[in-house]
Amino acid sequence: MAVLTVKDLCKTFGAGTARSNRVLDHISFDVRGQTFVSIVGPSGCGKSTLLNIISGVEDHTSGHISVTGDSGSPARLGYVFQDPRLLPWRSVRKNMLYVQDSADEAAGTRVDRYLDMVGLSKHGDFFPGQLSGGMQQRVGIARAFAVEPDLLIMDEPFSHLDAITARGLRAQLQEIWSHSKKTVVFVTHDVVEAVELSDRIIVLQPGGKIFEDIEIDLPRPRRQSDPAVATLQAEVLARLENMKALTPTVASAV
Amino acid sequence: MTQTVTRRRSAEEMAGDAPAWRGRLTSNPAARSTFYVAAFLTWLLLAALFERIPGPASVVDRLIEEFRRGEVFGNFADTFYRFSIGVALSVVAGILIGVLIGLSPMARAFLESPVMVGLSIPAIMWAFLTVMWFGFGHMSPIVTTFLTAVPFVILNVAQGVQGVSRDLRDMSSSYGIPLTRRVRDLVLPAVSGYVLAGVRFAVIMGWNGVLLAEWFGGSGGAGYRARYWYDANQFAGFAAWVVLFVGVIIVLDQLVFEKASRRAFRWRDQTH
Ligand SMILES: Nc1ncnc2c1ncn2[C@@H]1O[C@H](COP(=O)(O)OP(=O)(O)O)[C@@H](O)[C@H]1O
Ligand SMILES: [Mg+2]
Numbered sequence: 391m392a393v394l395t396v397k398d399l400c401k402t403f404g405a406g407t408a409r410s411n412r413v414l415d416h417i418s419f420d421v422r423g424q425t426f427v428s429i430v431g432p433s434g435c436g437k438s439t440l441l442n443i444i445s446g447v448e449d450h451t452s453g454h455i456s457v458t459g460d461s462g463s464p465a466r467l468g469y470v471f472q473d474p475r476l477l478p479w480r481s482v483r484k485n486m487l488y489v490q491d492s493a494d495e496a497a498g499t500r501v502d503r504y505l506d507m508v509g510l511s512k513h514g515d516f517f518p519g520q521l522s523g524g525m526q527q528r529v530g531i532a533r534a535f536a537v538e539p540d541l542l543i544m545d546e547p548f549s550h551l552d553a554i555t556a557r558g559l560r561a562q563l564q565e566i567w568s569h570s571k572k573t574v575v576f577v578t579h580d581v582v583e584a585v586e587l588s589d590r591i592i593v594l595q596p597g598g599k600i601f602e603d604i605e606i607d608l609p610r611p612r613r614q615s616d617p618a619v620a621t622l623q624a625e626v627l628a629r630l631e632n633m634k635a636l637t638p639t640v641a642s643a644v
Numbered sequence: 645m646t647q648t649v650t651r652r653r654s655a656e657e658m659a660g661d662a663p664a665w666r667g668r669l670t671s672n673p674a675a676r677s678t679f680y681v682a683a684f685l686t687w688l689l690l691a692a693l694f695e696r697i698p699g700p701a702s703v704v705d706r707l708i709e710e711f712r713r714g715e716v717f718g719n720f721a722d723t724f725y726r727f728s729i730g731v732a733l734s735v736v737a738g739i740l741i742g743v744l745i746g747l748s749p750m751a752r753a754f755l756e757s758p759v760m761v762g763l764s765i766p767a768i769m770w771a772f773l774t775v776m777w778f779g780f781g782h783m784s785p786i787v788t789t790f791l792t793a794v795p796f797v798i799l800n801v802a803q804g805v806q807g808v809s810r811d812l813r814d815m816s817s818s819y820g821i822p823l824t825r826r827v828r829d830l831v832l833p834a835v836s837g838y839v840l841a842g843v844r845f846a847v848i849m850g851w852n853g854v855l856l857a858e859w860f861g862g863s864g865g866a867g868y869r870a871r872y873w874y875d876a877n878q879f880a881g882f883a884a885w886v887v888l889f890v891g892v893i894i895v896l897d898q899l900v901f902e903k904a905s906r907r908a909f910r911w912r913d914q915t916h
Contacts, residue, residue, distance in 0.1 A: 442814070442818075445818040446817070446818065446820075447814050447817050447818050467818065467819070467820075469815070469818045469819065471811070471815065473811070475811050475812060475814075475815040477812065477829060477830060477833070478911060478912075479833040479834075479911040479912075480829060480833075480911075484829075488821065488825070488829055489819040489821065492825070517911045519911070519912070537819070
């Protein structure tokens, strides 16, 4: 598990140029322990940028961000992307070993365990191009879990999949997560999905400010068919209608 | 218009009732040998029609004669020596400069025009220039080979490096993959096809270059020997050497590059 601290975080692309674009605007939040946090917001509001700043792929413009392990040690990160992002010239198994510490002797058995967990134990020697999109995405998920990360970040991991595959993987994700001690930051534009999975939902609005920070206090495992889940989904959706009403003024103020 | 939909047969059915000879007849090796047979027949025909085109029989005679006189191995040894050094230098320099151009926009801005100029200069120009610069000897064919081949390697490698997926690079840095592993598992496989294509061009262009430089250089080698027969007005001797040039390049290409590229793209072939 990890401690993620974000304070007054700002990100401006092309700062100081004519095409300067402020994407994140004074974002502050903390996540710690075995918490599943979703970041929700319309497309283009800076969700992926935020994850890239957390993972260190992208710099931030100002503010403070830190990710540490629970004991203060450096945190290990797992990242599931919107697309599988596998090396096409390496087998499934070698793709998973690619992100493992080469000195770690247990890496091989761990890779096999997580491949098995996503139901692909027979496909270790396949090349990614020989698998369907859904299977490739499962490899991406297994790859992230197999590094046994303190912090797992996921960027709309199910948005490219068909509804049936996505539903199965959501259930699987809840199951694996409940057995593993991980802090998860999960990005989605789908409020319904966020309510089903999360302990907490942070809503970003266009222009990159936090609109709301909502606790989801429902027992697990949750099912989409559960009335309590459905009620809360409707309620959160209704609250976001407010944001839509608010969006034009936000847009004109930016 | 009406369309008749017939029952479509499965791959197993089709394989089951097609005789084995048909499979062999439509295979790639069969297509290749068809080409060679057709080329040979065309040659026979042209030789029969035109007096100044030597037929296969006289060319083979001349070939045997050249082997018997011991002209073949010595001259080819010279040519290969020059060719290998020129091509090896162009591959090493081409990969280094290509990677540089692929990674750095400044290097690209600086080197792009010289490379395009280099591409557009024909081998024969380099052959003349290097003979003027270096006189007769090994130097002018080596430099001609190098200068003819290197722009092709640079261009291909630079294109490959620029094509390494941004997404995969981001993935690698988010997982903190060390540089050596990133080069081995991401950059090299992504670029290997381009490097191979570049080297293949280098070999073919370099072969061109070395023969031309020898033709004008007058210091031994396969190109020089072809010139000798040409000047003596002996077209069968000239044609014998052309057959040798072409044969060598085809063997080199088929044996080395076909195998190497099949190996490099195994992952892609298994994918569909
Ligand atoms: N590398 C970049 N350079 C310039 N602008 C970018 C870059 N990456 C993203 N953006 C801009 O940042 C905004 C937010 O993008 P993103 O974080 O991908 O949104 P989301 O993931 O919420 O859909 C968009 O307006 C996008 O155009
Ligand atoms: Mg995004």
